[in-house]
Amino acid sequence: xxxxxxxxxxxxxxxxxxxxxxxxxxxxxxxxxxxxxxxxxxxxxxxxxxxxxxxxxxxxxxxxxxxxxxxxxxxxxxxxxxxxxxxxxxxxxxxxxxxxxxxxxxxxxxxxxxxxxxxxxxxxxxxxxxxxxxxxxxxxxxxxxxxxxxxxxxxxxxxxxxxxxxxxxxxxxxxxxxxxxxxxxxxxxxxxxxxxxxxxxxxxxxxxxxxxxxxxxxxxxxxxxxxxxxxxxxxxxxxxxxxxxxxxxxxxxxxxxxxxxxxxxxxxxxxxxxxxxxxxxxxxxxxxxxxxxxxxxxxxxxxxxxxxxxxxxxxxxxxxxxxxxxxxxxxxxxxxxxxxxxxxxxxxxxxxxxxxxxxxxxxxxxxxxxxxxxxxxxxxxxxxxxxxxxxxxxxxxxxxxxxxxxxxxxxxxxxxxxxxxxxxxxxxxxxxxxxxxxxxxxxxxxxxxxxxxxxxxxxxxxxxxxxxxxxxxxxxxxxxxxxxxxxxxxxxxxxxxxxxxxxxxxxxxx
Numbered sequence: 001x002x003x004x005x006x007x008x009x010x011x012x013x014x015x016x017x018x019x020x021x022x023x024x025x026x027x028x029x030x031x032x033x034x035x036x037x038x039x040x041x042x043x044x045x046x047x048x049x050x051x052x053x054x055x056x057x058x059x060x061x062x063x064x065x066x067x068x069x070x071x072x073x074x075x076x077x078x079x080x081x082x083x084x085x086x087x088x089x090x091x092x093x094x095x096x097x098x099x100x101x102x103x104x105x106x107x108x109x110x111x112x113x114x115x116x117x118x119x120x121x122x123x124x125x126x127x128x129x130x131x132x133x134x135x136x137x138x139x140x141x142x143x144x145x146x147x148x149x150x151x152x153x154x155x156x157x158x159x160x161x162x163x164x165x166x167x168x169x170x171x172x173x174x175x176x177x178x179x180x181x182x183x184x185x186x187x188x189x190x191x192x193x194x195x196x197x198x199x200x201x202x203x204x205x206x207x208x209x210x211x212x213x214x215x216x217x218x219x220x221x222x223x224x225x226x227x228x229x230x231x232x233x234x235x236x237x238x239x240x241x242x243x244x245x246x247x248x249x250x251x252x253x254x255x256x257x258x259x260x261x262x263x264x265x266x267x268x269x270x271x272x273x274x275x276x277x278x279x280x281x282x283x284x285x286x287x288x289x290x291x292x293x294x295x296x297x298x299x300x301x302x303x304x305x306x307x308x309x310x311x312x313x314x315x316x317x318x319x320x321x322x323x324x325x326x327x328x329x330x331x332x333x334x335x336x337x338x339x340x341x342x343x344x345x346x347x348x349x350x351x352x353x354x355x356x357x358x359x360x361x362x363x364x365x366x367x368x369x370x371x372x373x374x375x376x377x378x379x380x381x382x383x384x385x386x387x388x389x390x391x392x393x394x395x396x397x398x399x400x401x402x403x404x405x406x407x408x409x410x411x412x413x414x415x416x417x418x419x420x421x422x423x424x425x426x427x428x429x430x431x432x433x434x435x436x437x438x439x440x441x442x443x444x445x446x447x448x449x450x451x452x453x454x455x456x457x458x459x460x461x462x463x464x465x466x467x468x469x470x471x472x473x474x475x476x477x478x479x480x481x482x483x484x485x486x487x488x489x490x491x492x493x494x495x496x497x498x499x500x501x502x503x504x505x506x507x508x509x510x
Contacts, residue, residue: 015192019134020143022188023127024150026090029181030120031154032161033062033097037113039162040171047171048106057110060224063413065114067216067406069121074402075204075262077126082196082398083189086126090186092119097182101175124151125401130193132389132397138332140390145328145382152320152378167307208254208262214247216410223417227424267392267400275496276388277407279340282490283384284411286347286483289419290354290373291316294366296423297476301359301469312363316374323378335501336383336390340494343380344487347373351484355477359469387497419479427475434467 037044037058045055069089076085096115103109128147135143165174222240231237255261268274294313298304304312327339350372357365385404392400 016134018188018192019130019194020146022185022193023131024147025181025188026086026093026123026185027127027147028150028154029178029185030093030123031151032157032178033116033120033175034154036162036165036174037062040166040174043166043171044106044109048109050106054106056224056228058106058113060221061110061114062117063220063224063409064217065117065119066121066409067117067220068213069118070125070402070406070409071121071209071212071216073122073125074399075209076122077129077196077398079204082126082129083193084195085122086130086193087186087189089119089122089126090182090189093123094179094182094186096120097175097178101172124405125398128385128405129398129401132401133394137390140386141331141382142328144385145324145378148324148378148381148385149321152324152374152381153317157317164307164310205254205258205260205262208251208258211247211251211254212262215244215251216406218244218247219410220413223413226417227420231421263403264396264399267396267403270392270396272390272497273388273392273396273400275493276384277403279384279490279493280388280404280407281411282486282493283344283380284408285415285418286351286487287377287408287415288412289415289483290351290370290480292416293419293423293476293479294354294370297361297473298366301473301476302361312366313370315367316370319371319374319376320378323375323380324382327379327382331383331386331501333501335499336387337494337497337499339383340380340387340497341491343376343383344491344494346376346379348484348487348491350376351480351487355480355484357473357477357480359473391498419483422479422482423472423475425475426478427471430474431467431471434471 041055041058044050044058048055073085073089093116096112096119099112100109100116103112128144131143131147132140161177162174165171165177218240222237222244225240226234226237229237232241251263255263255265268277291313295309298309298312323343330339350369354369388404389397389400
């Protein structure tokens with residue numbers, strides 16, 4: 001990744017909002033494909049006659065391709081021009097999405113899902129860079145809020161969209177249904193996005209690129225497959241973690257010593273950028289974990305169908321929208337540090353309330369806590385993404401946004417993997433502890449249903465099933481408590497940002 005050579009001209013009026021529309025649409029469609037596949041994996045497994053481990057590569061290949069796409073987008077935008085790369089990524093994503101639906105073998109599905117990630121990855125940092133460069137700095141809060149709605153709403157709507165499609169059509173239509181929106185985004189990009197100057201003389205740091213790709217792909221594979229392969233009991237996971245550590249070391253040393261490194265060290269010299277990227281790690285850890293855990297809890301322990309879960313959790317999206325719109329107004333008059341701290345506090349409080357749930361948790365408890373989490377996510381995203389790049393020179397913006405998105409999605413993957421691992425491990429420990437109390441003497445003097453008579457095989461099986469359910473619930477509650485603690489501990493770091501509100505116009509952008 002390299003610094004952007006030349007600033008793009010700022011569009012104005014109608015053209016500015018068409019650029020915003022193209023950027024939001026491209027980001028939303030890409031984000032939708034992050035989660036919509038999770039619902040149709042069982043259908044794919046049957047269609048391709050694959051095992052659960054084999055079909056999981058449909059998800060893994062997408063994330064690997066996305067990481068590679070993030071990595072090359074900054075350098076390519078500088079080398080060939082931002083509009084050209086954004087247009088190419090839109091077309092590549094459109095073609096890959098169509099071929100995902102047309103695939104008739106698991107191998108081709110995995111290949112084209114990699115293509116989706118490879119071409120879709122650049123859409124995230126480049127679309128946000130286009131939005132920020134289209135608006136003066138004093139309106140960056142508003143622009144980030146509008147763009148962020150697509151980023152936050154896409155993953156939240158993905159499972160609901162996937163569930164609706166599979167109930168009424170074939171699973172292939174989760175891909176075909178995205179084609180019109182992707183096509184419109186490509187047309188709007190071609191018509192309204194201004195060109196930026198290309199730098200054909202700019203070199204390519206092969207060592208830095210290889211080290212970055214090696215580190216993040218190895219880490220991603222370990223995170224995606226760790227729980228399935230029992231983590232460090234697997235030789236594959238050990239090898240992947242070792243490879244991630246080795247390539248990370250090469251990347252850091254090369255970045256600090258090379259004359260023209262792939263990652264520009266000047267980004268980290270900016271206090272706000274360095275602070276924002278560090279906070280993004282924790283923020284990403286807590287972003288999607290509660291969403292995944294809540295859906296699993298309602299499905300496995302409460303026995304709710306997918307569509308019902310989607311309806312119950314849909315107010316979270318409304319909370320995200322309200323949080324972003326409110327933040328876009330408040331950021332004009334309030335120091336962003338206090339806004340981020342308030343958002344993280346709301347996330348911690350809602351997660352703590354979730355850690356107090358019982359097995360009989362109802363729809364209302366789920367709706368108001370997830371809505372509060374959505375609000376805190378939207379309210380903190382706007383000041384976090386805006387403050388991070390508020391003092392970064394404009395020539396570093398594309399590269400900085402690429403790093404921001406790369407770190408964010410790596411943190412999200414790590415957060416989900418760690419949440420599932422904590423759920424599994426603590427459930428196993430709790431189950432062992434609870435089983436100790438399953439004996440004739442523990443039930444003495446208590447009024448228990450006849451079906452719980454451990455003197456019979458059926459009664460023992462009933463008690464064993466209930467113990468497993470209670471142990472799983474403890475695992476979920478431990479996860480929610482962990483997320484609450486992480487969010488609370490991140491609040492002091494917010495005040496490492498510089499003081500003051502975000503002001504200024506395009507004159508300060510350079």
